[in-house]
Amino acid sequence: MRWEELDQQPCSLARTLSVVGDRWTLLVLRDCFLGVRRFDDFEARLGVTRHVLADRLKRLVEAGVLAKVPYQERPRREEYRFTEKGRDLYQAVMALVSWGDRYMAGAEGAPIRHRHKGCGQVMHGVLVCSECGEPLVPKEIELEEAPEWQGQLLPAHRHARSVEG
Template identity: 55%
Template sequence: MKWSELDENWCPVARTLTLVGDRWTLLILRDCFLGSSKFEEFAASTGATRHIISSRLKRLVDAGILERKLYVERPKRYEYLLTEKGREFAPALVTFRDWGKKHLPVRRSVIAAKG
């Protein structure tokens, strides 16, 4: 079954996954909750390509999870802000975070290798 076929599925989990069920979308939402709002911030934080970030932001705006606001006229630059609908996703992200902290702790050797 293709992702596009799940958006009309009877299961609300399946329908939700069609919108936020990939790593880049979840990381963009994480960054929004942490205060990021600009394209370049999402690029730096997630490591995703510009094309991926652009497509995920468009999908989130189209779904009413983020709103796009112009903050610089020349050249045109937009920021992406959580809507009320988007802010309602907070408990899901908190659950992801808490589960990851408990079951997938960062090993010190991984941190040392990056530092």
């Protein structure tokens, strides 16, 4: 599998990585969720070269994750705003943040706290079942190929299987 062909793979993770699978792209998304909108602010916060930053922002716009929105007419200046598609990445980013808070934080602990406005409590993201609300645990999840992909994606000896845990 070639990196340039990830978006053609019959795998949702591979297709997603074709859009967000770069460290600079993930850091741009992080900063967007922190409220950064303008090119110069991204550049100053990330310390990335202008060329790399411009490329990552362009790709996110082309993928429909961000939109360029004018904030000034003369001279015309634009900022980057999430589309619905981009906002829907929040859960994925929060899952990575939660993992990092648990396994990569130093002795000081997590560098940023997330407070849920609804209940006022400091929280961490938990992925739950869309149907029953139970937390998702790998050994409790069974994978099965969609009928149109039957026999093409999972190992040949198992067409339905539990996630390895």
